[in-house]
Amino acid sequence: MPKSVWFLIIGMLVNTTGNSFLWPLNAIYMHDYLGKTLAMAGFVLMLNSAAGVLGNLLGGFLFDKIGGYKAIMLGIFLTVVSLIGLTQWHEWPHYVWLLTLLGFSGGIVFPSMFALAGTAWPEGGRKAFNAIYLAQNVGVAVGPALAGIVAEKGFDNVFEVNLWMYVLFFFIALLTFKRFETDSVVPKNVVSERKRITNKASLYALLIISSSSVLCWIAYSQWSATISSYTQDLGLSLKQYSLLWTINGLLIVAAQPLIAPLVKRWENNLKRQLVFGVVIIAISFGIVAFASDFKMFAAAMVVLTFGEMFYTPALPTIANQLAPKGRQGFYQGILNSATTVGRMIGPLFGGIMVDQFGMMALMSILVIIVVIAVIPCLVYDRPLVKRSKSTTVLE
Template identity: 30%
Template structure:
């Protein structure tokens, strides 16, 4: 095991491992805060659940702004300045939660945190694409997902302890971890944004979002990705209600479902991505989408806890195949001076998919039947697989996108 770790460590540069460590720190802080934010708004501030939903939707809307702005600014001013600004500003806005209690100020803090917090990922992913050669990118993004999942998985334990004592301590703890990554970024992270000369030598497009939206390959891929995320989102939003109301399996059972997902990602993600490096990326992404589809559709006939565990296991295999492969595909498609913007577009597919999926699943559950929601969810992912295969076979994309040649 140690020999394998040593080989893996040697395959990637030092700065990449600093980013991995920082991703864990940042995700640990996020895991501390976000599971308890709803409780803070509802119990401590006395906000109705309807208004809590509005406030969290506000965070999602501002996240769209943050992703687009973060990607654009990462291309314009650099990856490091954008990451540092995102981390530093986010820490300050979290501290604001512990200071203010007036609802308008809380809403403002949520809106600003949505912008600054979501501006980070496009810059970080663009930096990883700058640092890592094409053949190793999927594995690099797989390691990023592992670090994120470990942080998100263990963060709530400390967050729950701090929240039980005082929410002020919870906000301070999150800010502390965010500031820690901010410091690492300032001291140890070096800028990787390609020089103007390198950009000009490798691309014939100007650096603007207009060029991003003119790239038919990117738009087609994003449509397919949204279809997959529509299915994925319902496993984390509609499923707990379905398990409890239709099958009598309460919150503790869904907790084990989530633990299964996280444990599989942490233990199997890198091996699956490494094994998949031999396959063309778009067809491999289609395989991941098919796993999503089969797992989600099988929920329609699930009645026992083992079946739900099995379904989540199938979906998680799809997640482990699709998520890092999708990020690598976007990195391959992107001209060097547009990497931040392209990464922002990938982030948008998750935001849009998570916006559509729960609404669609809830609507079908209410108007037809709860079990009826899962076949369309599975079909959405299968449609995504078809789109990826279409792109691989038909669209005149660079060879590196549909094969490694």
């Protein structure tokens, strides 16, 4: 693995550790500390994610126009500003505005990180994106575990530690990312008819597979929204809830040898990998529907994690494969936006469902939503088949 990818891995680890100090606890903080309903908490998280969608698109655009280093530094700077504000003002409504800005700034960073991984190690294929994915989840394992301990001593400490993690990320990016940045600016040339058709088909394929990500993240986001508050209602402590995320992150790293044979077998058939992952994710929410203690929630998290390990790393790999030269940032931005749209819709949808119909009804609907997400995984390459026919005609 190139040294440049290792720097990206370290940066993503620090970034995600800082980020995961706060996001699993947002719904709990608004519901239990600020006294807001789950629906209201879901609405605020929706604003955070909506800003993240704009940030994702801007981050991908900036990667292609000015390069990943500048785009990432801009995102980190805005994040630090947001967190300085949160350390001082985290009451209502200041929390809403600063959390929204935090979503926007964080959104700028992620597509550039994935696009940089693809350009820094193009021959690595799925390995480059899987490495970044693993770094994310080590951060998810470490962050919530520490956050649960810190939060019990006072939520003010959560904001402060989050801030210092991003300050560290700022210096890592400042000192290392500039060295290996690949010029990805789109060349200003006339595009041939054949290339226009190819790009259009690839974009359609990306939008189809992105719709699967939206559906899965509507469900997945419930773990940091409705499910987080539900565990508190059942008597689980903050430490136990945070431990669920630690299980998620550590298992993603520890279980790589277990899933390696299937991943290798499906290396040239990402569609099977996607479908298999989605089905396992759907099963996990069926388990949550009947969970009433820590062991059941832990079992659901383990099942969810195995599904996630097959599904999630395949998506940026597909986006990178579909992206025309010089458009990697734009394509990763769209894919990350889809994820963020799911996170935007999920908490509000889940909050309303739980307030009106209860947790069992929500989990039942989530199983159906995730199963529907199989369809885009099966048909996303249809535009590429039509493209092949069109380019044959042009010849």
